[in-house]
Amino acid sequence: MGMNFVYNPLEGKFDMIxxxxxxxxxxxxxxxxxxxxxxxxVHTETSELFWDDTNKRVGIGTDSPNTACxxxxxxxxxxxxxxxxxLLLS
Numbered sequence: 837m838g839m840n841f842v843y844n845p846l847e848g849k850f851d852m853i854x855x856x857x858x859x860x861x862x863x864x865x866x867x868x869x870x871x872x873x874x875x876x877x878v879h880t881e882t883s884e885l886f887w888d889d890t891n892k893r894v895g896i897g898t899d900s901p902n903t904a905c906x907x908x909x910x911x912x913x914x915x916x917x918x919x920x921x922x923l924l925l926s
Contacts, residue, residue: 886900
């Protein structure tokens with residue numbers, strides 16, 4: 837495992853991180869995020885958050901995004917409901 841650096845904008849400096857290979861066996865388009873509580877990489881469900889690398893699209897609540905950002909569900913801002921159900925952004 838190598839060492840990488842990532843910019844930390846909150847502290848205005850680069851932090852050294854250990855490169856940890858992501859496990860094999862994840863689905864095409866599946867995304868991963870670091871869980872500090874578990875201290876490991878965790879994979880999203882493709883039905884929750886999906887990246888279509890071929891078409892450069894992201895799906896939230898769908899694994900088949902039709903536009904650059906395809907959201908199925910509610911979007912809220914400061915506890916106000918902005919949009920509901922099926923949102924397509926391009």
